Amino acid sequence: MVKRFTLIRPDDWHLHLRDGAMMAAALPDTARHFARAIVMPNLQTPITTVDLAQAYRDRILAALPADMRFEPLMTLYLTDNMPVSEIAKAKNSGFVQAVKYYPTGATTHSEHGVTDLKRAYSVLAAMEKLDLPLLLHGEVTDSAVDMFDREAVFIDRHLMPLTRDFPGLRMVLEHITTRAAVDFVRQAPNNVAATITAHHLLLNRNALFEGGLQPHHYCLPLLKRETQRAALVDAATSGNPKFFLGTDSAPHSRQAKESACGCAGIYTAHAAMELYTEIFERAGALDRLEAFASFHGSDFYRLPRNRDTLTLEQRSWTVPEELYFGKDTVVPLRAGKTMAWTVLT
Ligand SMILES: NC(=O)N[C@@H](CC(=O)O)C(=O)O
Ligand SMILES: [Zn+2]
Numbered sequence: 139m140v141k142r143f144t145l146i147r148p149d150d151w152h153l154h155l156r157d158g159a160m161m162a163a164a165l166p167d168t169a170r171h172f173a174r175a176i177v178m179p180n181l182q183t184p185i186t187t188v189d190l191a192q193a194y195r196d197r198i199l200a201a202l203p204a205d206m207r208f209e210p211l212m213t214l215y216l217t218d219n220m221p222v223s224e225i226a227k228a229k230n231s232g233f234v235q236a237v238k239y240y241p242t243g244a245t246t247h248s249e250h251g252v253t254d255l256k257r258a259y260s261v262l263a264a265m266e267k268l269d270l271p272l273l274l275h276g277e278v279t280d281s282a283v284d285m286f287d288r289e290a291v292f293i294d295r296h297l298m299p300l301t302r303d304f305p306g307l308r309m310v311l312e313h314i315t316t317r318a319a320v321d322f323v324r325q326a327p328n329n330v331a332a333t334i335t336a337h338h339l340l341l342n343r344n345a346l347f348e349g350g351l352q353p354h355h356y357c358l359p360l361l362k363r364e365t366q367r368a369a370l371v372d373a374a375t376s377g378n379p380k381f382f383l384g385t386d387s388a389p390h391s392r393q394a395k396e397s398a399c400g401c402a403g404i405y406t407a408h409a410a411m412e413l414y415t416e417i418f419e420r421a422g423a424l425d426r427l428e429a430f431a432s433f434h435g436s437d438f439y440r441l442p443r444n445r446d447t448l449t450l451e452q453r454s455w456t457v458p459e460e461l462y463f464g465k466d467t468v469v470p471l472r473a474g475k476t477m478a479w480t481v482l483t
């Protein structure tokens with residue numbers, strides 16, 4: 139018998155759509171399967187104001203194919219000098235759902251990020267008061283800290299004080315990669331949650347070096363060792379509502395990845411649900427995929443759960459070697475390799 143299951147349509151709580159031709163090409167991959175996505179604000183010119191978010195949202199909706207329904211949930215990029223008044227404006231907009239913190243220099247297009255969290259304290263206080271969630275790229279950028287330890291050190295140095303100083307602020311530790319993050323989120327109060335990517339659930343750091351340097355497995359936070367990956371699978375498949383799906387699908391051109399100074403980011407939107415299904419199936423937890431993908435995130439963001447459904451079938455297909463995104467080509471995760479599950483459309 140063919141193996142097949144149906145779940146309430148999922149949402150992606152951490153997504154990079156980019157802009158222009160790249161966005162127009164990437165968008166259908168997400169919109170085909172997900173009802174909504176939290177759209178990251180790290181464009182070349184970061185989305186630092188509600189007006190910029192509105193214009194970006196309009197561009198996304200204009201690029202959406204006529205036969206697709208999709209709701210982009212917008213975010214603002216926190217900077218050292220965001221005016222406190224922008225928070226009330228964001229809350230009242232109805233389309234800005236969160237504010238994103240990037241430590242300056244931590245990742246792609248983070249040059250405008252926050253230099254010292256203390257500088258953002260009045261904005262964070264307004265977010266706490268108005269109940270607008272804070273999303274964290276949780277890594278320190280201190281060059282004295284080993285690249286593989288940057289998430290754990292961020293938790294000690296910054297996240298613990300943040301949760302003490304803003305006990306009412308909803309926070310999402312994005313794209314977690316370590317047992318330290320899993321443990322921290324588990325013991326924290328319910329205002330603290332985390333997203334988990336498919337690639338951090340599937341791959342450990344060996345994937346960066348298998349048979350030679352693998353730039354298409356380079357992302358931030360870096361892939362970690364096997365024991366850490368296993369802790370993430372435990373968290374994702376545990377049924378704990380603090381953990382939910384966020385692909386961090388992040389397209390970069392082949393040229394930008396296969397370079398002497400390659401960009402961080404892995405493209406997974408072409409096969410996101412199929413990848414998560416593989417992980418949950420292997421963990422014997424297919425019955426918990428729906429809550430992770432379709433309930434926990436909307437509950438945390440206090441948005442209604444979706445009503446329509448998505449069906450997956452155990453049928454193999456081959457991922458293309460590359461995708462044509464405007465003038466760029468993007469090498470997706472699993473390029474040229476086989477997927478075990480297919481979304482029925
Ligand atoms: N995850 C990544 O490696 N890259 C993301 C940025 C981010 O989420 O840190 C990107 O925008 O390319
Ligand atoms: Zn990030």
Ligand SMILES: [Zn+2]
Binds near residue numbers: 152154178386
């Ligand atoms: Zn990201």
